[in-house]
Every structure is written in structure tokens, then in C-alpha cells.
Amino acid sequence: MSAVTQHRPGAGRSAATDEPLLVVENLVVEYPGKGFRAPPFQALKGVSLSIRAGETVGLVGESGSGKTTLGRAVLGLAPVTGGEIRYAGDRISGINKKQRRALSDDLQVVFQDPYTSLNPAMTVNDILTEPLLVAGVSRTDANKRVRDLLDQVKLPQDAGQRLPREFSGGQRQRIAIARALSRDPKVIVCDEPVSALDLSNQARVLDLFIEIQERTGVAYLFITHDLSVVRHISHRVAVMYHGEIVESGDAGAVTSTPEHPYTQRLLLAAPVPDPVRQLQRRADRQRLATQLAAQDEQAGAGVGGDEAHSTDPSREA
Template sequence: MSLLEVRDLRVNFPGKGFRAKPVEVLHGIDLHVDEGETLGLVGESGSGKTTIGRAVLGLVPLSGGEIRFDDRSIGGLSGRKRHEVAKDIQVVFQDPYTSLNPSLTIGDILSEPLVVQGATPRDARATVRMLLDQVGLPANAVERLPREFSGGQRQRIAIARALAPGPRLIVCDEPVSALDLSTQALVLELFMEIQRATGVAYLFISHDLAVIRHISHRVAVLYRGDLVETGPGPEVTSRPKHPYTEKLLLAAPVADPIEQRRRRLERERLASA
């Protein structure tokens, strides 16, 4: 049994203009995430991948289909019932600069979800120090403000905040796209180390096929609200079967100028076909 199951998921957004009909942005998506697995969700901007993540988090209403977590339907939950699920499903957002409250210390940011769950302030502080160690930050970070940290360090803090309730699934919405390449690599390695240590599952959303290839066990490719290809990570990211996935692969930059030129010519050929 999968940890997360998305069945025939459909989401409508309001149309533009007076009396405009709603626009369906997800057209019957089926996917699943197993315990301890990373499912990479990849597609260009506007493909619907972030909307899937927001639907799993309960941030957008469903117009059809079902979302099940641990064999429990969660698509229409609200209030207290949604709050109960939130302990097991956490999120790491794209921008480490805006996802942390600038007026709170790191200790307060990380303690808050623990105290809400009933931990004493003393126990919460002890857990916070453990979390900071887990993401490779010094214990004295608890007294500092977010602005005192680099982008990579802030994203580590955001990861620690997501880990605080002990989740079983983390929705990672473009969590490294705002970071430079060297910092991206460090944060991706941190995600994988945490998964090995805790068994947490990831729904990892990105437009970058190279990032998805590096971290994912399986890959699902979104194109204009449709799931066009899914399969094992190495297979989908190196031997794609769908033309759109092939275009994503050819668009990924490589260090070899000859190979980069070949990819550009092949991409132009596919575009004109």
C-alpha cells in the first residue's frame, strides 16, 4: 500500500473575465508515493506540478478525484481534521528568504510547531538543537535571526522546520531553485541523508531535470496538466519515451560544448517537427 495516492485528480481555477467558465488545470492525475521514496515531479512553468503539491497540502480545492494518505481520504479535510494530518505532511517552499518569519529567532521558528503539538518549551528546545545538528547548523543558531544566514543555511532551517513534527511525507516545492549550483548540491545531499536516517518520503517538485535525476527514485513528467510519462528515475531521465520529456532532457545544460551544441540542434529539430 502506498503512503500517498492521487487518483484522477482534477483542479479548476476561475476563468479570466466576467462570467468566464472555470479552467481545468489538472486533467485526471494518477500518481503515488511509497514509504521512504522520492517521487520527482518535473515540468515547465505552468505544467501543474505545484498545483499538485498544493492540493496534497490542502491549499487548493479539488474539482474531482481523490487524495489518500495512509489509506485515508484527505482531499476535502478542513479545520481540526486537516490539522491532524499536517503533522505527517510537511512542506519546504522554494524561497528560503521569504519562507521564514524575519522577526523570530531560529529557536522560536523551530520550537513553534513542537509547542503547538504539546511539547514543553524545555523539550522543544532540546529537539531544536537536535534538528539543527541534523541539518548541519551550529547550536548557537537558536538565538540568531534568519537575516544572519545565507540562502543555503536558510533552506537548511526550513528543512529543519519541516522535520520538527516528525513527518512521513514532505512536499518539496522547488526547494533548491533559488540557490546557486554549489549550494544546490549540498542541500540535495542533505535531503538524501535525512531520508536515509529517518525514512521520510518526498514529493519533490522541480522544473530542472538534472535535479530530479539526482534525487528521485521515480519520476513523473507533467505537461499542461497531464501526466505524460512516469517510471524509474534513471530510465525516464536518460531514455525518455515521450517527446516532451526528451525536450526537457535536451534543454538541460551540460559542461561539454560539443554535446551542448548537439542537444541544441536536436531540440531545434524536434521543435520544427
């Protein structure tokens, strides 16, 4: 996408050639507490993570774990109160609105809900040209680019004239992906992009994500609650629990032989689509639960306790 001029925040690029593309270091995000003089709610308690160019890092956890907050913090949509986020060597947490807008060339997003992430009153063409026009691309070039984008996400060429509500969930998510791709970003934050989709659409959209990555070399921060999705798409995986990363590593290892009890619980809780193996997995899960309960009794309270009662004020699904 040559028509878009490359804005880079700051000038610290040369010093950062060794560093991964996106680095999150000891990130703390706090929301004001509910009620007068209530202590702030810590959605993220010092989280560190890095993503290299062309890599998918899966972020998995349950609702309230802070995974969505981490994605929103990277995008500048959540209040960072401690630690920092660096992109290409430059600090991007706590930058002003103008610098943030310049970042939109490199950092993009695909949200969970394809029903609310597209403005229902705008045609697909308007939705897709908007980020281009903002970047100073001419309307003719933008229209040309839209045709190319629709092709990339395998939507028909006439899709541009239609409204989002005329499309199915899977197709809408393709539109959202096309919007994210429109300016050739380097990193896309994908916040549960397939959890609202049907099984068959889910597999197709995931494969589209992988294909785009292999072609363009874009990096994904892929947020999901589904271990099997994360295994399918990620190179590396980080598991979040109560605002912290409890385990991280190679995708195959974390999703098959997890070490942290929470990850084990997560893995065993997901039912396998096979009655025979599910019987086994259920037995394993119940055994682990008894073990953990016994541990809890000894230790007073543990991490693998009852279901989360904490509520996350951020936009967690």
C-alpha cells in the same frame, strides 16, 4: 519524537496496508476564471500519482504545468474539485480544518523560496519550536529538539538566536528543512527547494535531503523544473505538462531515454556543462524541433508546440 501523540484521520488504516503511503487519484483542481461567467481554469486535469514510504517521487515540469498546484493540493492549500488524495488509506482531500491540522504530524513541506517561507520577524528558534509547541510539546523539550534538528541539518548550535535574514539562501533552506523535520513526518512535499540556491549549495542541500531520507525513511514528493536535480534525488519521476502527467517511470529511464516528445524536448533543452556535448545536444534539439513542427503542421496543433501562454493562477514560480 515520542512526545508528539499520533493523530490519524479516520480509522481506515487496516484496510490500506497494501496501498502506497500517499495516493493521488484523478485529481482535478480548478480555479475560478477571470471575469464574469468565465469558465474555471483547470490547473490539474485528472492527475494520478502514488508515493511509497521512504521513496522520492520527482515531479518535473515547466511553469504553468500544474506541478506546484499538485503539491499544494496534497497539503490542503489548493481547492480540489475532483478526484481524491489518500494518505495511509484515508481520504485527505476535502477534510475539515481540524482534521487537516491533525495531519501536520505526518505531512510537511519545504517551499521554494527560502526568503519568504521563513517569517523575517521571528528568530530561528521560534520558527523551529512553533510546530512543536502547537503539537503540545513542552518548551524545554522543544528547545532540546531544536538543538537536535540544527545538528541534523548541519547548522551551528547558536543559529537559534538569530533572525532568518542573517543566513544565506542555502542556510535558510536548511532551516526550512529542519522545520519540516521537527515532528518526524512521513511525507515531505518539497516545492523547488533548491532552485533558488547556488550551484554548490544546491548539491549540498540535495545530499542533505538524501541523507535524511536514508536515516529517517521519510518520503518526498520532490517538485522541480530541473531534470538533473530530479535525476539526482528521485527514485521515480513523473513529468507534467499542461495539468497532466505525460510520462512517468523509473528516474534513470525517464531522465535519460524519455519517450514522450515533451520530455525529450525538456531533456534536450537543458544545456550540458560541456561545450562539446552541448553542441551535439543543441543539434539534437533543433532536429527534434523541426520534426515536431512538421508533425504539428500535419496534425494542426500538437502538444509540443510553442511556449506556454497559459497562466497559472496558483503560486507557480
